[in-house]
Amino acid sequence: MIENLIAKNRSYRRFYEEEKISPETLRKLVNLARLSASSSNIQPLKYILSCDLGRNKQIFPCTMWAGFLKDWDGPGEGERPPGYIIILGDKNIKQSFGVDHGIAAQSILLGAVERGLGGCMIGSIHREKLREALEIPEHLEILLVVALGKPKEKVVIETVGADGDIKYYRDAEGVHHVPKRSLDELIVG
Amino acid sequence: MIENLIAKNRSYRRFYEEEKISPETLRKLVNLARLSASSSNIQPLKYILSCDLGRNKQIFPCTMWAGFLKDWDGPGEGERPPGYIIILGDKNIKQSFGVDHGIAAQSILLGAVERGLGGCMIGSIHREKLREALEIPEHLEILLVVALGKPKEKVVIETVGADGDIKYYRDAEGVHHVPKRSLDELIVG
Numbered sequence: 001m002i003e004n005l006i007a008k009n010r011s012y013r014r015f016y017e018e019e020k021i022s023p024e025t026l027r028k029l030v031n032l033a034r035l036s037a038s039s040s041n042i043q044p045l046k047y048i049l050s051c052d053l054g055r056n057k058q059i060f061p062c063t064m065w066a067g068f069l070k071d072w073d074g075p076g077e078g079e080r081p082p083g084y085i086i087i088l089g090d091k092n093i094k095q096s097f098g099v100d101h102g103i104a105a106q107s108i109l110l111g112a113v114e115r116g117l118g119g120c121m122i123g124s125i126h127r128e129k130l131r132e133a134l135e136i137p138e139h140l141e142i143l144l145v146v147a148l149g150k151p152k153e154k155v156v157i158e159t160v161g162a163d164g165d166i167k168y169y170r171d172a173e174g175v176h177h178v179p180k181r182s183l184d185e186l187i188v189g
Numbered sequence: 190m191i192e193n194l195i196a197k198n199r200s201y202r203r204f205y206e207e208e209k210i211s212p213e214t215l216r217k218l219v220n221l222a223r224l225s226a227s228s229s230n231i232q233p234l235k236y237i238l239s240c241d242l243g244r245n246k247q248i249f250p251c252t253m254w255a256g257f258l259k260d261w262d263g264p265g266e267g268e269r270p271p272g273y274i275i276i277l278g279d280k281n282i283k284q285s286f287g288v289d290h291g292i293a294a295q296s297i298l299l300g301a302v303e304r305g306l307g308g309c310m311i312g313s314i315h316r317e318k319l320r321e322a323l324e325i326p327e328h329l330e331i332l333l334v335v336a337l338g339k340p341k342e343k344v345v346i347e348t349v350g351a352d353g354d355i356k357y358y359r360d361a362e363g364v365h366h367v368p369k370r371s372l373d374e375l376i377v378g
Contacts, residue, residue: 002194002303003217006224006296028192031372035195035346036295037310040256041355043370048377067229088377098312099291099333106225106295107195114191121226123287140377144288157224166230181232183220188237188277188329 002110007157009109010178012118013066014079015149021051021083025115029148030085032111033104044094045104046140048086058133059084063145064124068167081119081147086130088140101143108146119148160185191299196346198298199367201307202255203268204338210240210272214304218337219274221300222293233283234293235329237275247322248273252334253313257356270308270336275319277329290332297335308337349374 026049033045050056060081065074075081085108089097105121112119122145130142153176160166160179168178215238222234239245249270254263264270274297278286294310301308311334319331342365349355349368357367 002191002296002299003221003224005191006221006300009225011226027372027376030375032192032195034369034372034375035192036198037200037298039312041357041367043355043375045375046377047375099288099294102288102291103295105288106292107191109226110191110299111195123228136377166232168230178230180223183216183223186219186223186232186234186236187216188235188325 005110005113009113010118010155010157010176011120012149012151012153012155013120013176014075014151014153015081016152017078017080017082017149019082019150021117021148023049023051026051026083026085026148029108029111032107036103036107038100038103039098042094044090044097045100045143046088046090048088048134048136049084050086051083055134056080056082056084059086059130059145062126062130062133063122063147064126065122066168067124069170072170079152081149083148085146085148086142087144087146088136089143091139091141097141097143105144105146112148116150117148118151119146121146194299194302198302199307199344199346199365200309201338201340201342201344202309202365203264203340203342204270205341206267206269206271206338208271208339210306210337212238212240215240215272215274215337218297218300221296225292225296227289227292228287231283233279233286234289234332235277235279237277237323237325238273239275240272244323245269245271245273248275248319248334251315251319251322252311252336253315254311255357256313258359261359268341270338272337274335274337275323275331276333276335277325278332280328280330286330286332294333294335301337305339306337307340308335310335
């Protein structure tokens with residue numbers, strides 16, 4: 001059921017780093033993005049895959065994690081993502097990418113969850129640092145980093161309270177709580 | 190299997206218009222979007238649902254269909270979508286919406302396909318005409334129209350040829366062909 005998969009597809013930020021992801025798994029996840037919709041079918045997205053420690057160590061410091069958790073700088077050693085898919089926009093094909101990378105990232109993460117993995121779309125990226133670290137050519141715009149791995153944290157959906165506060169938080173047991181607006185609040189008329 | 194669902198989730202543009210969609214189905218599809226990721230969990234998206242003929246007739250002329258099919262103006266009467274979900278960005282919450290609506294639309298369409306429905310994300314919209322027709326307040330930016338229904342056409346994925354042409358086309362039997370780039374073309378390095 002897609003509903004179960006979507007409900008299970010939370011943004012996970014701590015992983016069993018020692019549980020490796022294979023290049024073949026990453027390719028299969030990109031294939032899900034490949035088969036997804038692209039505006040006017042232009043398909044301008046490209047992908048860099050990473051699942052070896054050396055490359056992961058180059059990528060991790062270029063990513064920023066969980067802005068609302070002010071006293072947490074992101075996952076520590078041993079809890080970092082064992083894999084990444086970096087989504088790029090090929091400016092030789094198109095100058096802007098609309099929501100293609102959102103569609104692609106959603107397909108990738110749903111495929112990950114089905115395999116017992118999980119991850120997080122990261123848009124807060126030190127882009128120039130990442131470009132230099134991986135020698136990404138200028139014509140490829142860095143759009144999103146999708147971090148992937150076997151999740152090592154529990155994420156619970158909550159209802160937004162009367163104060164309207166949507167900030168996620170972590171409790172004393174390390175459980176991550178995510179307030180979601182109600183369906184009635186989202187539907188107009 | 191999510192792979193089967195994603196492969197089946199083609200952009201459908203002709204429907205059995207007489208096969209109605211219920212408001213409850215549309216609400217369930219929006220709920221899938223509600224449970225999906227939103228940048229920094231801000232959740233700025235709102236939704237207008239339509240599944241009655243009167244409102245559908247207001248929405249349809251505001252949508253533009255299949256730019257690559259030069260001699261086709263979109264579905265004729267009897268083949269038009271029996272339902273729509275209009276995705277809006279609430280500027281009282283946030284000024285820009287990143288890829289939130291791409292993520293949301295992908296969740297909606299995967300949920301539709303699982304129910305034997307299908308649809309199409311439409312970004313080419315006569316926005317001011319739609320705003321007037323449905324009296325959409327100014328603070329709600331019109332982002333995407335998702336057309337929905339039981340598909341009345343066959344869509345086949347093809348491989349992009351040596352000429353690199355990604356334009357979709359319809360053959361003499363009315364089958365819609367969509368050339369997709371190969372996985373190797375998409376993966377850098």
